[in-house]
Amino acid sequence: MxxxxxxxxxxxxxxxxxxxxxxxxxxxxxxxxxxxxxxxxxxxxxxxxxxxxTDPLSLLYAIETELLEDVIDLIRVPDKDFSFTSFIHTLLKALDENKETSTIFLKCHDGHLFSNSFFESFHDCFISMLNRTLPAASSSCHEYLYTFVANGLISVVRKWIADGFLEEPREIEELLETVCSCALIKKQCIL
Missing domain, CATH: 1.10.10.60 (Homeodomain-like)
Structure with missing residues (x-):
């Protein structure tokens, strides 16, 4: 076709x-x-x-879908090539390049910035990475780590946008990498 x-x-x-x-x-x-x-x-x-x-809301959803599809396309890589660092870099770069749109989504969606499909794409890649990085950990442990990282990422990005993108994307990227690396290293020590 x-x-x-x-x-x-x-x-x-x-x-x-x-x-x-x-x-x-x-x-x-x-x-x-x-x-x-x-x-x-x-x-x-x-x-x-x-x-x-059909109405202003459908127009808003079209804008959101377009932005999120662009980000998802950028991060959609084969599972074995997934890197949390490159994911964060790509996400922050896309949001920084679309500051006005990102800010509007944050305001009009009551603080929710990302759709479920976005996090479903991220979930599969992240769990696959955890399987390689922490093979001794249980699948429920991987799910908890994913939940921790995803919610932390959302909260930090939400604050960054709400504060008006005061920090450079690289600063936020380094902060998120440090926090997530510490969580993974700590988990490796426990195993």
């Missing part, structure tokens, strides 16, 4: 709508943004909006 590329005009229209929503979300919450507001700012007809999206 042949996969068709999206027409350049369609991509341009979708980009205008996405940029307009992001701009409006700087000024007011999503619930107060109407399709008319978005269309007026984008200088696009309402019927054109409805060709692509």
């Amino acid at each position: 042949e996969i068709r590329k999206t027409d350049r005009r369609v991509r341009h229209t979708q980009a205008l709508l996405q940029q307009s929503l992001i701009k409006l979300m700087r000024e007011k919450p999503l619930i107060k943004i109407t399709v008319t507001d978005i269309c007026n700012l984008a200088d696009i007809n309402r019927s054109t909006f409805y060709l692509h999206y």
Whole structure:
């Protein structure tokens, strides 16, 4: 089956709508943004909006999906090649390059930044890495370590974004690597 590329005009229209929503979300919450507001700012007809999206929320989900798919594609590597360090680097770089979008997602999703599918992709790679790194540990131990690392990562990234990206991505990367390395080293000593 042949996969068709999206027409350049369609991509341009979708980009205008996405940029307009992001701009409006700087000024007011999503619930107060109407399709008319978005269309007026984008200088696009309402019927054109409805060709692509059903409402402002579906537009927001499209923006989120696009950003997360880009990050997932960057980190999706064969399990044997998965590196926590490269994962953190890739994630922080993507968020830093999309500061405004990341900040808006954090605000409008009540502090939730990542979808379940994002962490499902990360989960499988991370567990595989733990199987190689800590082969003597039980699968439940691996799950607890994953939970610790994933939730710590989410919390640190959430704070970094909420604080306005004050630190450079490299500083956050080093902090996360240190904390996670200490957890893994400590676990190796216990085994």
